[in-house]
Amino acid sequence: MDRSASISSQQFARAAARRHVTAWRQIGLARRIATRWRCRQAQKTPALLKRCLDATLALPLLLLLSPVLATVATLCWLTTGRVLRARTVAGRRGRPATLFEFSLPSGRGSGLLRRLGVARLPWIWHVLRGDLSWIGPRPLPIGAPRPAGFQRRSCDRPGVVCLWWIRQRANVDYDTEWAADAEYVENVSLRQDLGIAARACWVRLLHPGRRIAKPRIEVLNTPIRNVSMDEAVNELHELLLTDGPPTQVAFVNADCVNLTCRNSDYANCLRTVNWNYADGIGMKWAACLQGASVRQNVNGTDLFPRLLAALEDSGQAVYLLGGEQGVSADVARWIQRRFPGAHVAGHEHGYFDEGSEQEVIERINRSGADLLLVAMGAPRQDLWIQRVLSQLEVRVAIGVGGLFDFYSGRKQRAPQWMREMGMEWAYRLWLEPRRLWRRYLVGNAVFLARVALHTLFRKQEKQP
Ligand code: UDP
Numbered sequence: 189m190d191r192s193a194s195i196s197s198q199q200f201a202r203a204a205a206r207r208h209v210t211a212w213r214q215i216g217l218a219r220r221i222a223t224r225w226r227c228r229q230a231q232k233t234p235a236l237l238k239r240c241l242d243a244t245l246a247l248p249l250l251l252l253l254s255p256v257l258a259t260v261a262t263l264c265w266l267t268t269g270r271v272l273r274a275r276t277v278a279g280r281r282g283r284p285a286t287l288f289e290f291s292l293p294s295g296r297g298s299g300l301l302r303r304l305g306v307a308r309l310p311w312i313w314h315v316l317r318g319d320l321s322w323i324g325p326r327p328l329p330i331g332a333p334r335p336a337g338f339q340r341r342s343c344d345r346p347g348v349v350c351l352w353w354i355r356q357r358a359n360v361d362y363d364t365e366w367a368a369d370a371e372y373v374e375n376v377s378l379r380q381d382l383g384i385a386a387r388a389c390w391v392r393l394l395h396p397g398r399r400i401a402k403p404r405i406e407v408l409n410t411p412i413r414n415v416s417m418d419e420a421v422n423e424l425h426e427l428l429l430t431d432g433p434p435t436q437v438a439f440v441n442a443d444c445v446n447l448t449c450r451n452s453d454y455a456n457c458l459r460t461v462n463w464n465y466a467d468g469i470g471m472k473w474a475a476c477l478q479g480a481s482v483r484q485n486v487n488g489t490d491l492f493p494r495l496l497a498a499l500e501d502s503g504q505a506v507y508l509l510g511g512e513q514g515v516s517a518d519v520a521r522w523i524q525r526r527f528p529g530a531h532v533a534g535h536e537h538g539y540f541d542e543g544s545e546q547e548v549i550e551r552i553n554r555s556g557a558d559l560l561l562v563a564m565g566a567p568r569q570d571l572w573i574q575r576v577l578s579q580l581e582v583r584v585a586i587g588v589g590g591l592f593d594f595y596s597g598r599k600q601r602a603p604q605w606m607r608e609m610g611m612e613w614a615y616r617l618w619l620e621p622r623r624l625w626r627r628y629l630v631g632n633a634v635f636l637a638r639v640a641l642h643t644l645f646r647k648q649e650k651q652p
Pocket of ligand 1: 424
């Protein structure tokens with residue numbers, strides 16, 4: 189059964205490869221020249237320089253790793269009866285290219301070798317030959333669906349490492365692979381390639397790979413919905429369209445979990461919130477220490493524009509509560525500029541005393557808002573939402589921390605490359621060292637130690 193299935197898939201691949209070659213030959217000469225010209229225009233790095241750098245790195249690496257290559261080749265031959273496996277991909281300018289990989293035995297034993305990328309060591313040879321580059325869009329299998337802009341994407345050689353892989357590994361792969369590829373080819377430069385190479389090494393070392401993720405995880409007794417960004421946006425959108433009592437939502441990061449260890453009210457609050465999302469690299473590491481995996485980094489700052497996009501033209505209105513005087517007004521203006529179809533029902537600052545709390549609640553209810561965003565920092569915002577939730581007539585109330593400061597332009601968010609490294613916290617620390625050194629420098633270490641000890645003791649308790 190398996191054998192016939194694999195034969196038919198091989199036949200399918202061969203037929204697809206034939207179709208691809210024919211299709212390539214049929215592309216008119218004028219179109220090919222036009223594409224090539226556009227590619228040249230777009231490439232800021234002279235292709236020759238990139239090619240030289242690729243080869244200069246590949247040759248010594250190949251020589252250095254030759255004993256390893258010989259050992260793996262022998263292992264493959266002894267266990268599977270063959271050394272290499274061929275794969276046809278869409279190479280440079282869409283031309284079919286054959287790539288070889290080691291034919292590692294299937295099964296548990298070779299799992300580690302696969303995870304270390306040993307199967308793809310022969311790709312170094314392909315880099316030397318010029319079939320691949322070190323950095324570039326992922327080599328697409330022949331017959332795979334072709335995105336719009338495929339021609340443009342294939343101007344560059346396919347790469348061993350791509351931007352999309354980094355984003356996947358760092359749990360920030362919110363958009364599509366094609367969008368990441370388009371971003372790469374639009375900004376081709378030596379600087380970008382060096383940055384991607386450095387980030388690839390960083391995420392390989394410091395970001396645990398993703399495993400099969402459970403739909404719910406618990407970090408130090410705080411329950412977390414383990415969903416992707418798109419799933420979070422969809423479920424919040426659904427909540428906003430459903431009648432019923434208001435729902436409280438929280439983004440839980442390492443600092444929030446540390447706070448729950450000191451503040452039992454906050455711990456109880458997050459324990460009862462059914463809609464906690466995992467925010468930041470700390471939660472990813474915590475899950476990893478427990479043998480679990482976080483689907484994506486679902487933080488408020490990245491979710492906010494996506495939720496607004498989903499709400500555009502739906503008639504749902506948002507109320508912005510929090511930040512210093514004028515901050516929420518600037519966020520409202522940003523929303524109107526970026527999402528003209530989204531409706532801001534009202535906004536006000538977050539520095540009110542208990543005496544004026546009722547007036548704030550009345551203003552929110554009178555505004556007819558469906559979604560309330562409360563940016564007053566943890567744990568204040570979450571405890572406040574929990575306390576007044578039954579009096580609110582909104583459908584969803586979310587604690588969003590310092591989000592308004594970013595979208596009002598008061599504070600700068602970490603650049604994309606830092607977010608891809610999971611180092612957004614370091615950027616915030618750099619901007620506000622006095623306020624945040626304890627939260628991040630001490631807090632992150634304490635958080636990981638707490639999770640490690642908690643996991644260890646729980647394991648011992650479970651043992652008979
Ligand atoms: N804030 C507020 N009312 C308060 C205290 C804080 O509106 O009583 C605002 C503050 O202006 C800032 C946000 O809450 O915009 C908290 O930012 P922080 O960086 O602490 O949040 P984080 O994202 O780190 O949780």
